[in-house]
Amino acid sequence: MEISGFNAYKCNSIGLTGGMDQSWEVIRYKNNKAIDSVGGIGAVMVQSWQSDRVLDPRIEVIDNLFIGESVLEDCPQDGDGGYCYDKSKQAYSAMMVSAAGNDVHPTMVPSMPYYEPMGSGHWEGYISVSNNEFRHFASTTRTGKRNTMIKNHPLPDHQQIQYFSNNKFVNCDQSNFAHISAPKAGWAGISDCGNFPCTAPLNVLWEFSSNTFEGGNKVQEFEMTGDFQIIANNPGFAPFAQNCVQMSAWNAYICRNDKFAQIVFQSLDSDKMDRSMQPIYIQKAGTGMNNKMNAFMDHCWDGFYTCQKRLQRFVGIMETGAGTVTTLEYTGTPPKSQKFTLEKKGELVLGSTVRIHFPSTAARQLVKGG
Amino acid sequence: MIKGNVLYDFKTFGINVQQGNNIRIEDNIVISVQERRGFAASVGIVDKWAGIAMCTYSGRTACPGSVLRNNIVAGATYIGITALGTNCGESDSRLFNNTVHSIGSASYGYGHGAIVVGDKT
Numbered sequence: 001m002e003i004s005g006f007n008a009y010k011c012n013s014i015g016l017t018g019g020m021d022q023s024w025e026v027i028r029y030k031n032n033k034a035i036d037s038v039g040g041i042g043a044v045m046v047q048s049w050q051s052d053r054v055l056d057p058r059i060e061v062i063d064n065l066f067i068g069e070s071v072l073e074d075c076p077q078d079g080d081g082g083y084c085y086d087k088s089k090q091a092y093s094a095m096m097v098s099a100a101g102n103d104v105h106p107t108m109v110p111s112m113p114y115y116e117p118m119g120s121g122h123w124e125g126y127i128s129v130s131n132n133e134f135r136h137f138a139s140t141t142r143t144g145k146r147n148t149m150i151k152n153h154p155l156p157d158h159q160q161i162q163y164f165s166n167n168k169f170v171n172c173d174q175s176n177f178a179h180i181s182a183p184k185a186g187w188a189g190i191s192d193c194g195n196f197p198c199t200a201p202l203n204v205l206w207e208f209s210s211n212t213f214e215g216g217n218k219v220q221e222f223e224m225t226g227d228f229q230i231i232a233n234n235p236g237f238a239p240f241a242q243n244c245v246q247m248s249a250w251n252a253y254i255c256r257n258d259k260f261a262q263i264v265f266q267s268l269d270s271d272k273m274d275r276s277m278q279p280i281y282i283q284k285a286g287t288g289m290n291n292k293m294n295a296f297m298d299h300c301w302d303g304f305y306t307c308q309k310r311l312q313r314f315v316g317i318m319e320t321g322a323g324t325v326t327t328l329e330y331t332g333t334p335p336k337s338q339k340f341t342l343e344k345k346g347e348l349v350l351g352s353t354v355r356i357h358f359p360s361t362a363a364r365q366l367v368k369g370g
Numbered sequence: 371m372i373k374g375n376v377l378y379d380f381k382t383f384g385i386n387v388q389q390g391n392n393i394r395i396e397d398n399i400v401i402s403v404q405e406r407r408g409f410a411a412s413v414g415i416v417d418k419w420a421g422i423a424m425c426t427y428s429g430r431t432a433c434p435g436s437v438l439r440n441n442i443v444a445g446a447t448y449i450g451i452t453a454l455g456t457n458c459g460e461s462d463s464r465l466f467n468n469t470v471h472s473i474g475s476a477s478y479g480y481g482h483g484a485i486v487v488g489d490k491t
Contacts, residue, residue: 001455003486005439005466011450012474012481018455019486028458037483085474104426104452104485105418113480114449 001026007033010072012085014039014093017115019059028060034091035067042093042115042153043127044101057097057122061129066091068137068147068172075143086143090151090179091134094162094206097125098155100299120296120311121158121200123264124343130165139173147176150206150230154181156198156297158315161262161343164208171215174224180204180232180252191306192297194278199294202234203317204252205260207346220245222254229255231317236291240284241319259321261344263354265328266313267335273309277332282316284352285325291316320350327355334358373397381406384443385422392435395422403446405477416478421446421470424453430487437464444471449482454489 001019008015015037019027027045034040043059068091075084093115100119102112134149141147149172152159169177183197192198209227217224222245231238233251238244244255263282266272282291293314300307312335318326320342334356344350358364371394377384384400387393400421418427421443425433436454443450450470465486474481 001486001488002458002460003455003465003484005462005468006451006484006486007467007469008450008483009469009471011470011472011483012479015470015483017482017485019488026458027455038481103429104449104487105420105423107415107418109414109416110448110478110480114482114485 002028002030004030004032007035008037008040009035010070010074011037012087013113014042014115016040017042017044019045025056026058026060028062029064030060031063033065033067036070036072036089038085038087038089039093040066040091042095044095044115044117045097057125059097059125059127061092062131064132066132066134066149068135069141073142086145088146088148089141090148091137092129092150094127094150094152094159094204096155096157096159097122115153117155119299120313121155121315122160123313124341125160126345127160127162128165129162130167133168133170134172135170137172137176139176146179148179149176150178152180152201152204154184154201156183156187156193157200157313158264159200159204161205161207161345163345164206165210167211169211169213172213174213174216174219175249177219177224178206178230178250178252180230180250182233182251187297193294194276194310196279196294198297199292200315202232203262203291203293203315204232205262205317206230219247219254227256227258229257229260231255231260234291234317236281237289237317240287240289257319259319259350260317261320261342261350262315263318263340263342264313264315265338265340266311268337268339269335272312272335275312275332276310277312277330277334278314279331280314281329282318283327283329284319285327289319291318318352320352322351324352325355326352330356371396375399376401378402379404382417382419382447383423384420384446386420386427387424387433387436388427389425389431390433393433394437395424395441396437396439398441400441400443401445403443405447405475419446419448420452421449421473422451423449424451426452426487433489436489438468439466440468442469442471443473446473448475448478448480449473449485451484453484453486455486
């Protein structure tokens with residue numbers, strides 16, 4: 001499906017979004033303009049529930065124009081001008097492939113915007129943002145709020161890797177180039193994610209290649225040339241990753257490290273919605289990495305209560321490379337049957353030896369490709 | 371065909387196409403589409419809203435041949451435009467140069483410029 005030819009200006013949550021109504025293989029946002037909106041383009045799509053690799057869902061955001069704040073004020077006369085929309089803004093909202101979405105026209109009071117997924121994150125998804133132009137973004141809005149070019153929408157389960165290539169940034173203040181929101185504290189609770197918030201926002205990975213910057217490409221001492229990565233401020237991972245610089249204002253790290261990937265795995269046992277294994281830790285031998293992962297959120301409602309069913313699927317960022325050894329430290333009993341993939345597109349062949357401590361001595365069978 | 375109109379100060383919808391074949395909405399200006407005051411409060415039920423709704427009112431609907439071009443929606447509640455996406459490469463003939471401007475919701479805070487869904491056909 002293609003979404004094109006829209007000009008969105010000063011919209012109060014998202015300028016342009018769509019594709020949450022059926023299983024598309026590709027959604028392409030092309031030739032749109034997003035100007036001075038709270039969120040410019042929010043790329044999101046829905047795939048059917050747990051359709052693991054049946055399709056290869058792709059979101060393409062190409063040839064769009066993003067423009068920063070206009071001269072028209074959001075809050076004229078300090079709020080005495082008749083209206084006041086004083087919010088942080090972002091041009092591109094990095095989103096996800098999910099299992100279920102919202103109705104376009106809600107008939108009950110909407111507690112969340114349309115683009116908030118209502119189901120578990122999809123196993124995979126290829127999200128590319130290429131050949132777009134970003135113009136005239138200051139670091140803050142006129143009222144002093146954050147004004148970011150690329151920001152994640154904090155979603156609980158799986159934020160697929162996003163690939164930014166051949167984009168052009170013109171007259172943009174790089175001090176708020178990106179921002180990665182932390183997990184919402186409110187996700188911690190029996191109705192959502194259990195004892196601690198779901199961890200997808202901590203495992204965000206954005207890959208950049210061949211982007212150009214007119215008017216400055218330096219943040220702190222990091223030059224945003226060639227290939228680089230932005231990862232979340234994950235205390236169990238980012239401080240130990242090689243060649244990374246912390247960007248406190250972004251709640252993120254910027255890195256030159258092509259060894260990052262997302263490991264995705266889940267229980268295939270019959271009790272995969274009922275028996276909890278979280279937290280599971282990803283530990284890289286020889287480093288202090290200890291990436292704590294939660295299972296997916298409980299997205300099911302049964303009357304007034306959630307169903308107490310959480311998919312035991314885990315997504316974590318990890319650092320691969322020849323000779324690396326990665327331990328998956330389960331705090332519960334590992335399932336009898338599991339499926340693993342290492343998510344990363346590109347020519348680079350990644351890998352790591354994965355160790356799992358099983359509590360019993362039994363023969364295990366490894367099958368490549370299912 | 372709905373062409374060349376100025377629609378001003380409507381409640382809930384400016385233009386609402388529920389179903390049909392070969393419907394063309396072109397060169398219209400829709401200004402100020404507002405909530406019905408007092409409708410939502412007590413039971414949590416709300417109206418459906420949009421500046422221009424193209425075949426989405428009752429869920430995704432079959433509307434073969436629909437065209438949405440050169441429209442402007444300025445000041446609408448919750449959604450500026452809903453539209454049907456096209457096959458890749460066919461957009462210029464069916465979806466072209468539609469502008470959504472100043473979309474918000476006084477009661478609920480969300481303002482989606484355009485939401486595009488699939489054509490059921």
